[in-house]
Amino acid sequence: MIAAFSGGTLIFYAYRLYVGFEFETPVLNHGYVPIIFLIPGSMQYTIEQFLSLEPIPLGGLKRLYPTFFVILLLLFLEWKFPHLLLQSMNQSFAGAPFSIPEMISAIGCVYWVGTFVWMIYQYRMILYRNPNKEAKLGVQVLGMILKGNITFASFIFFSTYFRWHTGIYFTAGLATLMAVVAFIGTEINHELFKDILPGLRQSYRTSRILNLDLEKLQKDLDYYLKVECIYREEDLNLASLSEKLGIKDYQLSEYINAYLGINFNRLINECRISEVCRLLEEEPKANLLSLAYQVGFNSKANFNLAFKAFKKVSPSEYAKSVGRG
Known part of the structure; x- marks a missing residue:
């Protein structure tokens, strides 16, 4: 559900940029920033839920700590330095200098990419040295999800850096797909993936020897x-x-x-x-x-x-x- 919420929020902020809508409270105009930090941890948690044969403890949600830190940072800026949050997304894409929230979001994109590059390394035994032929389709789906997130975060980073509207709308489309997949995976108990999960889960168990x-x-x-x-x-x-x-x-x-x-x-x-x-x-x-x-x-x-x-x-x-x- 967290991954679905994250994707939906990014869609909303891309739509705001398209129609030119701004909130009166400056900090709300930058709500996409903590979401960029939220997606890596939530997706990582969701993927582990898919793969593991055992319930993942809520302690796994410690990956969401960066999100809480960014929220507190934005609230602190709103309280002490509100002028740093006045620049809107529309002003930024009209050619204004990079704002503090944009810089934080850029760091979030790097964190996002880094998280999924690490996950590809972590699951390299599943993705590239998997002896289980029955897991082939599942491996392809897992690889698509991991590499798709890297592509997604990279598009956000470069679209923001180069003020590229089309790139932002494209990532909104990817966010829609991500939200739908996350919703299906969490709400209908993996029914879509029931034929590929057994082999993939066995490969996940095997991957515990990758270290x-x-x-x-x-x-x-x-x-x-x-x-x-x-x-x-x-x-x-x-x-x-x-x-x-x-x-x-x-x-x-x-x-x-x-x-x-x-x-x-x-x-x-x-x-x-x-x-x-x-x-x-x-x-x-x-x-x-x-x-x-x-x-x-x-x-x-x-x-x-x-x-x-x-x-x-x-x-x-x-x-x-x-x-x-």
Whole structure:
């Protein structure tokens, strides 16, 4: 709703410029200034609501603090230096020097662009290195929203700087679109996006590992699996391995799922079965159950089930084939 309100307010101020209407109270003529600071935080909050599987706490609205600061600043200027707010938008676009509110709005546009450039960087794993093909349409929509906001803020900045009326009206049209999309997204519970949200949300979960050095993580994982052979530990689990790697268990799980294409249990069982096969090639008549316990399996049933899942034959059948070979 905040994003929809912001877009609607910018439309109103663009219309004021078009018809030449001015308020008698000077500070009201510059109501668009805090809105420029409001949009980045509100859109960021709205996008996180779209992507997250869990409710975003209201603490996330701390991004709106710059808006409150600008409102207080304008009220202070109205109280102490009202002459600084007397210049109207029409006077500005008629060639008057840049006013204090215009300078503040320019800073707001830079803040706006910076926020969404940061979000593109923050979601770069989703946008540019996304292994989830089902999220393709959702990724395109997300990219359009992020880049659209950068375009929107840039148009406001340059239209104000060059006194370009058409640019302001164009941004008003974009604001209309933004307001409609924001209203649809918040009022009808994402119905428009119900087909693209699941894949996009999964990609968002995966993106929580984007702050990790993935190359180092893979090297460390290879070390523990191929050198230390940590899979031989019978009680090995996701939490204990992630602790050794120095990351959270959900990060390790998401890395294995997204970049290795399997889950944790399958990865460990694959390592165990590979070693059993290697040992059988060295000694085809070795005791299968002893080998199973040696590589980390805790029961014969689990060993047989895992072995057949990987090799499509039972351990005994595999041992016989190796012996014949």
